[in-house]
Amino acid sequence: MCEPYVKRNKTDAADAEAICEAVVRPTMRFVPIKSVSQQTVLALHRTRALLVRQRTATINALRGLLGEFGLIAGKGTARSEDLRRRLSQADKDTVPDEARQAITSLFEHVDQLRERAETVEAEILTWHKANAASERLAAVPGIGPLTASVLIYTRN
Template identity: 40%
Template sequence: MKEITTLGIDLAKNIYQLHGVDRHGKSVLKKAISRAKLLETLANIPPCLVGIEACGGAHHWAREIGKLGHQVRIIAPQFVSPYRKSGKNDANDAEAICEAVARPNMRFVAIKAPEQQAALVVHRAREAIKAERTALINQIRGLLQEFGIVLPQGAATFSKRLVEVLEDSGMPLEAVGVFAELRGHLLRLEGRQADYDRRIARLAQDKTAQRLAEIPGVGPVTATAIVASVGDAKLFRNGRELAAWVGLVPKQSSSGGKTRLGRITKHGDSYLRTLFVQGAMTVILHLGEKTDPRSQWIRNLVARRGTQKAAVALAAKTVRTAWALMTREEHYRLAA
């Protein structure tokens, strides 16, 4: 076999497809192997450039393959698709990955460390519990409405209000028993969410997360999420690149020398984008009578563009500020 300089791997659950080329770009390896044989096969190949598509398990395999001496690059699926020459199958996908990873201007996904993935596991589990809690509250609201009972909005005091309603509702005992059981399930979910909040508070003891939490609109959840998701912020050339990665820059439709900007792209990490926009909305709602330059800029922006667009603009600005603090290892300073 000729020496392989670039190798594309199409990851899957059990069967992986390999496509390797030599320094002239000629195909020298086309092979399907089992999951158990992947590392053994790569150990017998001299160190080369290895490309894999971003998917479940990609970061794990990138770390393991890197230990064998290979240079590993992870590519987002949307950047691989243009290099697929014909129908979609494992062999064509591996060939497209092999072609894409060798492009000089290709963008790659940073390989996450196990600690970063562990922090993101905490966030994902917390979000799942939060979604289940919201769904349960909405279900209880709907059932109560069947009896003509409408509780005020707000999840924080919902359990307490539910008890007050059940004590003097006049509903049949069977229905009261069901509502009591649902409330018990709600309390268990709230207890689990509180436990994950404490875990995030421990993660927030990280020095970088503490610096980020100094930014208005950024709390422990957002700070730990961006540290775990981004890792090394120096991989981005500037703050706008990070904002684009989060999906908080305008979508372009420019041609003929005319620049047309539309809505935000919504590319990248939707979880981070949601956290930053929610944090920006909180800042806007608590502006009060503040007269510092930043508050005045936000107030003027809200007057010109409305609250929601101002929140998105402030979120993008916050991401750029976060990039500056992460790359320069500085603390947040409010502009005079």
């Protein structure tokens, strides 16, 4: 943290002196402490983002697996239902039962990820509606409730 200010060997006293030196510098920037509510909302946003990334990765894996069997659909999460439909319509010669079971379990995983992301998003919207500044910001064209809440709860 304060390595540029350390003049000699690492000791508690040397560390304390370096911290004191760093704190009085006019160019030192300080990070404000987040409130519990800020930490909560930002944790919800990070959780939702992770779930969405996992869902996208699983859909891409499904697209690749089904492409090996000649079943192709367009890109995007909305097109995953096309893949599911094509799998259900494919005969056993095209997609063997063992592969069909494995692929079906991945579709179930996508459904679970979608449901969990929607649940977290609903929690974020609850926080958004409880914050007047977030609601005002969401009234700006192009800014929705998710963007508004992350902006409001990120700033200090």
